[in-house]
Amino acid sequence: MFLLTALAEGCATITDSKIGIFGHLEEKLKQNPEVFSQWRRLVDHLENEKNIEVGRVLWGHIILSVEHLRDRSLLEKARGVNDVVNAVEYGSDTSVWSEDDYWATPLEFMMKKRRGDCEDYAITKYLLLKELGVEEDRLRIVSVSLADGRAHAVLVMYTDDDTLLLDNLSRNVISTEDKQGYRPIMSINSFSIWTHSEEPYDVTIRTTSDPSFY
Incomplete structure (x- = not known):
C-alpha cells in the first residue's frame, strides 16, 4: 500500500491545480521514467501469464464473468465489475x-490466490474495465487515508456527468461526492500521476470570478 504514496519521488510538479477527487485540489505531476516501473512490471507479468495456455484459459474465465457488460453503460459496467471483483476474499499482502507490498495481477488475485488487498481489487477493476472498452483516462487508482488514519486504495471512474467510486469496502458504486471520510493522497493511471491537497477545497470562500477557481 505504501508504494502508491512513494510513486511521486523524482517527479516535478506542474504548477496548475484544479478541484479533483473527493473535492480536494489536485496537481498533475511530470513523469519520471522509473515512476511507473511497478505498474509496467504488473502489466508485463499479466501478458506473460496470458501467453501460457493455462493463463489464457483462466483469463478467459475471468473475462467471461464480465463479458455481458461489454455493451452496457459506464455505470452498469462499473456496478457489474465491482460486484464480480468484490466477491474475492480479502487478504493482506503479508x-x-x-511481503509488505505486492501488486497482484488479476490472474493471481482472482484465480491463483483468490485473496488480495485493496490495491489488488482496484487494479483488477481497472484492468477489467479497460478490457470492456473503458478508456484509461476515465480510470484512476487512488490511494486514500481513511478517517481513522488507515491507508486504503480504491478505483475511481469518470463518466460524462459523475465521478464514481468502486471500493472493496462497499457493494454499492456511488458518486465520490457522496463519500465522506476519504482523503485522497495520490492517484495514478497508465499515463499520469496526481497528488492531492490535505484539506478539501472550500468553495464557500471562492467565487467564479476568482481566477484560481476551477
Whole structure:
C-alpha cells in the first residue's frame, strides 16, 4: 500500500491545480521514467501469464464473468465489475504473499490466490474495465487515508456527468461526492500521476470570478 504514496519521488510538479477527487485540489505531476516501473512490471507479468495456455484459459474465465457488460453503460459496467471483483476474499499482502507490498495481477488475485488487498481489487477493476472498452483516462487508482488514519486504495471512474467510486469496502458504486471520510493522497493511471491537497477545497470562500477557481 505504501508504494502508491512513494510513486511521486523524482517527479516535478506542474504548477496548475484544479478541484479533483473527493473535492480536494489536485496537481498533475511530470513523469519520471522509473515512476511507473511497478505498474509496467504488473502489466508485463499479466501478458506473460496470458501467453501460457493455462493463463489464457483462466483469463478467459475471468473475462467471461464480465463479458455481458461489454455493451452496457459506464455505470452498469462499473456496478457489474465491482460486484464480480468484490466477491474475492480479502487478504493482506503479508498473509497472502509474505511481503509488505505486492501488486497482484488479476490472474493471481482472482484465480491463483483468490485473496488480495485493496490495491489488488482496484487494479483488477481497472484492468477489467479497460478490457470492456473503458478508456484509461476515465480510470484512476487512488490511494486514500481513511478517517481513522488507515491507508486504503480504491478505483475511481469518470463518466460524462459523475465521478464514481468502486471500493472493496462497499457493494454499492456511488458518486465520490457522496463519500465522506476519504482523503485522497495520490492517484495514478497508465499515463499520469496526481497528488492531492490535505484539506478539501472550500468553495464557500471562492467565487467564479476568482481566477484560481476551477
